[in-house]
Amino acid sequence: MSDAVTLRARWVVPVEGPAIENGAVRIERGLITAVGRAGAVSGSGRVEDLGDVMVVPGFVNAHTHLELGCYAGRIAPQPFWDWIERLIALRRESGSGERERASIAAGARMSLEAGVTCVGDISRSGWSAAALRGIPIRRVCFVELISGAPTPPGDPDELIEAVNAAEEAADELTTVGVSPHAFYSVSWNDLRRTVAIAAEADRPITMHVAETAEEIEWLTGGGGRVENFLTRYGLANASAAIRGGYVELLHRVLMTRLRPLLAHANYTSDEELRMLAETRCGVAYCPRAHVYFGHAGHRWREMLSAGINVCVGTDSLASNSSLSILDELRVMRRENAGFPAAELLEIGTIRGARALGIEESCGSLVVGKSADMVAMQLDGNTGKNAVESLFEETSFVRSVWVAGRSIVRDGIYDAQNATM
Numbered sequence: 448m449s450d451a452v453t454l455r456a457r458w459v460v461p462v463e464g465p466a467i468e469n470g471a472v473r474i475e476r477g478l479i480t481a482v483g484r485a486g487a488v489s490g491s492g493r494v495e496d497l498g499d500v501m502v503v504p505g506f507v508n509a510h511t512h513l514e515l516g517c518y519a520g521r522i523a524p525q526p527f528w529d530w531i532e533r534l535i536a537l538r539r540e541s542g543s544g545e546r547e548r549a550s551i552a553a554g555a556r557m558s559l560e561a562g563v564t565c566v567g568d569i570s571r572s573g574w575s576a577a578a579l580r581g582i583p584i585r586r587v588c589f590v591e592l593i594s595g596a597p598t599p600p601g602d603p604d605e606l607i608e609a610v611n612a613a614e615e616a617a618d619e620l621t622t623v624g625v626s627p628h629a630f631y632s633v634s635w636n637d638l639r640r641t642v643a644i645a646a647e648a649d650r651p652i653t654m655h656v657a658e659t660a661e662e663i664e665w666l667t668g669g670g671g672r673v674e675n676f677l678t679r680y681g682l683a684n685a686s687a688a689i690r691g692g693y694v695e696l697l698h699r700v701l702m703t704r705l706r707p708l709l710a711h712a713n714y715t716s717d718e719e720l721r722m723l724a725e726t727r728c729g730v731a732y733c734p735r736a737h738v739y740f741g742h743a744g745h746r747w748r749e750m751l752s753a754g755i756n757v758c759v760g761t762d763s764l765a766s767n768s769s770l771s772i773l774d775e776l777r778v779m780r781r782e783n784a785g786f787p788a789a790e791l792l793e794i795g796t797i798r799g800a801r802a803l804g805i806e807e808s809c810g811s812l813v814v815g816k817s818a819d820m821v822a823m824q825l826d827g828n829t830g831k832n833a834v835e836s837l838f839e840e841t842s843f844v845r846s847v848w849v850a851g852r853s854i855v856r857d858g859i860y861d862a863q864n865a866t867m
């Protein structure tokens with residue numbers, strides 16, 4: 448356990464509360480016990496001056512699949528339905544299981560070096576919790592269900608087994624959640640049971656929704672590319688009964704009661720946006736994966752204005768070039784000149800924590816929360832609008848702490864220190 452330490456920095460940006468010039472954060476037993484002007488934060492123990500850096504909450508990657516890291520660079524940018532067939536073929540190659548498992552730990556280390564201290568990680572095999580054991584990254588490990596999948600979990604009983612196995616491997620940084628993959632790949636009965644499984648143990652739940660135009664076409668009328676895909680992979684019968692607008696379906700299956708995290712929601716109509724705003728669903732927008740698949744523009748700004756909790760994810764390295772949330776936020780900033788930097792930082796931190804249901808522990812630098820933080824090296828004069836400079840291409844991650852422990856120093860994951 449860490450001793451008491453007071454970290455001073457040129458800037459401390461708590462996210463909940465204004466940026467503090469010449470600020471300090473006090474950490475005791477892994478928790479934040481004071482945040483404020485350097486002169487006002489005192490106590491026993493060590494004092495470390497981090498110098499000309501900006502300390503911000505660790506970034507939260509609300510939607511990723513670390514296990515797909517071994518397919519980085521293997522599939523060129525292309526429409527989703529072509530991509531997924533290519534991905535399935537790669538996942539069926541011999542030795543892929545071991546490679547995927549190794550990708551989970553490697554992805555966690557890459558994430559930490561990118562300043563991501565928390566991931567919402569979806570795992571098809573449910574391996575995530577075991578593979579991340581001993582790696583000091585906060586995570587919600589979502590076990591994914593596809594009805595009738597050739598490898599488990601392919602039904603709710605197998606899902607329960609995989610969840611129990613994940614719980615056995617979980618440590619204090621782990622929350623185990625469930626992820627019915629999508630409306631087109633999970634049967635209605637399995638969806639209902641998955642919702643009940645989540646509700647019973649108050650587990651986080653996430654699902655891919657409205658990711659493609661073809662999915663909407665299939666949900667509202669049937670047929671088309673999705674039907675063709677399901678038929679060819681032997682999944683057609685499972686989801687035949689599911690038809691309707693996606694928000695209506697989330698209501699019908701009682702998922703909206705659980706504050707689910709919806710991945711993508713790329714094709715959301717005016718009516719659905721209005722309906723979504725009346726729920727407590729979060730939306731994980733994946734900016735670079737969005738471009739990779741060539742989707743039409745995302746309505747995240749309208750969603751935010753409507754009061755929807757929008758956060759960001761990288762999706763996997765099979766459709767993205769890094770696991771850095773800062774890289775995602777930089778793209779959003781480039782494409783949305785004038786969007787406030789402070790709000791962008793919220794999207795990459797506290798909103799992600801809220802969407803994953805763990806905002807009591809992380810997402811902002813507030814007394815009582817875990818000291819999950821990043822020190823960003825900024826280039827030159829930060830001036831009046833300090834948070835803006837965080838998104839400059841020249842700023843980079845210098846140090847990272849999770850639960851008060853120093854995990855990354857000078858940009859490098861320190862395995863020795865990081866071993867739990």
Ligand SMILES: [Zn+2]
Pocket residue numbers: 510511512655710762763
């Ligand atoms: Zn995904």
